[in-house]
Amino acid sequence: MAVPKFRLGFIGTGTITEAIVTGLVSREMPVPEIVVSPRSAKTAERLALLSEQVTVAVDNQHVVDAADMLFLAVRPNVAEEVVRALQFRPGQKVVSLIATVDHAILRSMIGAPVNLVRAVPLPFVATLTGVTTVFPPDVAVEALFSTLGTAVACKTIKEFEVLAAASALMGSYFGIMDHVVGWMQSKGMLQETARAYLTQHFVSLSTVAFRNPSISLEHLRHEYSTKGGLNESMFAEFNKGGGLDALALALEVVLARIQAS
Numbered sequence: 001m002a003v004p005k006f007r008l009g010f011i012g013t014g015t016i017t018e019a020i021v022t023g024l025v026s027r028e029m030p031v032p033e034i035v036v037s038p039r040s041a042k043t044a045e046r047l048a049l050l051s052e053q054v055t056v057a058v059d060n061q062h063v064v065d066a067a068d069m070l071f072l073a074v075r076p077n078v079a080e081e082v083v084r085a086l087q088f089r090p091g092q093k094v095v096s097l098i099a100t101v102d103h104a105i106l107r108s109m110i111g112a113p114v115n116l117v118r119a120v121p122l123p124f125v126a127t128l129t130g131v132t133t134v135f136p137p138d139v140a141v142e143a144l145f146s147t148l149g150t151a152v153a154c155k156t157i158k159e160f161e162v163l164a165a166a167s168a169l170m171g172s173y174f175g176i177m178d179h180v181v182g183w184m185q186s187k188g189m190l191q192e193t194a195r196a197y198l199t200q201h202f203v204s205l206s207t208v209a210f211r212n213p214s215i216s217l218e219h220l221r222h223e224y225s226t227k228g229g230l231n232e233s234m235f236a237e238f239n240k241g242g243g244l245d246a247l248a249l250a251l252e253v254v255l256a257r258i259q260a261s
């Protein structure tokens with residue numbers, strides 16, 4: 001008996017779709033049929049060249065019609081216009097990657113009783129190392145993202161929103177690194193030397209935290225800060241200067257944006 005075809009469709013062929021499709025075709029397993037929307041022609045063309053399983057649809061409706069699992073991967077500001085124009089099948093699996101549009105609004109835009117799941121994949125899915133948050137739990141969606149790294153199924157919307165807020169630290173991470181490298185350069189250091197040192201340092205620190213999940217981060221902070229030493233001083237000064245308060249506020253602001261949608 002022939003194996004039934006299972007097609008993935010993507011509305012919005014931008015950064016995150018490119019990362020997912022790149023990951024999907026790089027796995028050591030058969031590539032599913034993938035249909036992407038035609039806008040952003042260069043990206044769509046590039047993805048189609050990755051595998052003969054990837055095709056570019058003539059328009060967005062053709063993506064919806066072809067897809068068993070349909071991903072909404074447009075930016076929030078165009079979501080309403082794009083999604084309302086489409087006809088969905090009752091029961092169709094629709095996975096929205098749009099971080100700031102909630103289930104109720106999505107349902108009203110979709111206008112059909114679809115099987116709706118939200119997910120927050122990160123660009124690292126391209127290298128099969130992405131952690132993807134999923135809500136509500138969904139076996140098929142979790143299985144797909146597990147092959148691109150790790151899938152975290154959230155039991156509550158609150159959990160999903162908090163993880164989505166934490167996921168928005170990517171820009172800040174590189175921003176902090178850039179700031180420190182810039183400071184090192186201002187002290188006469190070569191940019192490449194400063195960057196190479198700092199990135200290796202951060203890799204080591206993340207590796208310690210990753211490999212020791214049972215040791216509290218507070219304990220690690222103390223363990224890696226000699227009493228009265230430089231690390232202790234750095235953290236104390238950072239805190240005194242409002243660094244931790246600024247971080248807490250930024251997390252709250254981003255969470256509020258996610259929850260206001």
Ligand SMILES: NC(=O)c1ccc[n+]([C@@H]2O[C@H](COP(=O)([O-])OP(=O)(O)OC[C@H]3O[C@@H](n4cnc5c(N)ncnc54)[C@H](OP(=O)(O)O)[C@@H]3O)[C@@H](O)[C@H]2O)c1
Pocket residue numbers: 011012013014015016017037039040060072073074075076078082097098099100120121122123
């Ligand atoms: N990037 C991430 O790390 C990430 C992670 C998780 C979730 N997300 C979410 O995923 C969504 C997409 O993010 P992104 O970073 O991939 O953005 P992006 O690179 O700007 O991609 C969005 C794509 O949608 C296309 N588009 C605009 N109008 C369209 C239409 N009418 N029909 C079909 N496609 C249309 C855009 O084409 P044009 O460029 O021609 O306008 C663009 O290629 C956002 O809602 C974001 O919150 C992103």
